[in-house]
Amino acid sequence: MRSVRVFEEAWPLHTPFVIARGSRSEAKVVVVELEQDGVKGVGECTPYPRYGESIASVMAQIVALGEQLEKGLTREALAGVLPAGAARNAVDCALWDLEARLANTTVPAMLNLSLEKTVVTAQTVVIGTPEQMAASAKALAESGAQLLKVKLDDHLITERMVAIRAAAPDATLIVDANESWHGDGLAARCQLLADLKVAMLEQPLPATDDSALENFIHPLPICADESCHTRESLPALRGRYDMVNIKLDKTGGLTEALALAEEARAQGFERMLGCMLCTSRAITAALPLTPQVKFADLDGPTWLAVDAEPALHFSTGELHL
Secondary structure (H helix, E strand, C coil), X not given: CCEEEEEEEEEEEEEEEEEXXXXXXXXXXXXXXXXXXXXXXXEEECCCHHHCCCHHHHHHHHHCCHHHHHCXXXXXXXXXXXXXXXXXXXXXXXXXXXXXXXXXXXXXXXXXXXXXXXXXXXXXXXXXXXXXXXXXXXXXXXXXXXXEEEECCCCXXXXXXXXXXXXXXXXXXXXXXXXXXXXXXXXXXXXXXXXCCEEEEECCCCHHHCHHHCCCCCCCCEEECCCCCCHHHHHHHCCCXXXXXXXXXXXXXXXXXXXXXXXXXXXXXXXXXXXXXXXXXXXXHHHHXXXXXXXXXXXXXXXXXXXXXXXXXXXXXXXEC
């Protein structure tokens, strides 16, 4: 028999995290601990209101599985009893972690993966005035960040991006609009970004209204985030997006994330690995995907005032394993 523990945590941020959807000052996560034969496996998720999730709803989903988990519910069976999303992610990752620890190994080793010692990760530049964003980009670049992820809303796009590029002339820039743009004017904005040598644009339009991307000729790659959750999302993305952002909180854990990455590759999509605001536990669970992706955006824990232990080791723009 396994024992199951489910609890919530709130991790204060050292700096407010501001995107098109609003501002956050803490990361609220749900943690699942599964213990068997004296060995403990841990999984973490970040419920996301954009997808109709809350701490309470996610905990209720997991608690309802308590008896099945105690009796040995498998990862394979889990997908049949929980939908993709944060709740399934926490359970799935706890099951992976438990299985690896019971076998006295690691999840990457179970998958026959050898991870690089250093992973380049995006560092996020949150929304502010053009001057604030340029100063942030400059400081990150001077501290060693090679890849900057710029958050934008529907305002001051030219002013912000010109200032950021001037402040960080050598950095690779990717831009995330978090669904805040509209079809009108999209072509001109894409051309602006291309002229500034931006490497990729992420989710410019709402997931429910991205038909304007159908056969839209664009001068830089466009990545699906809110429009891509699992393998079932892929057919609707063809002809609209070049890349998909894989996040365990969307896929419902590592099991589906690995399958999504493989199917996306087979269908010709580039892959990106993303995260929510989270602790090192959530990033550790996603590490097996790092060899498959063009961009890794794993800076969630770097926004925390204090990280969970054992914490991963980050320097500016890099994750050291």
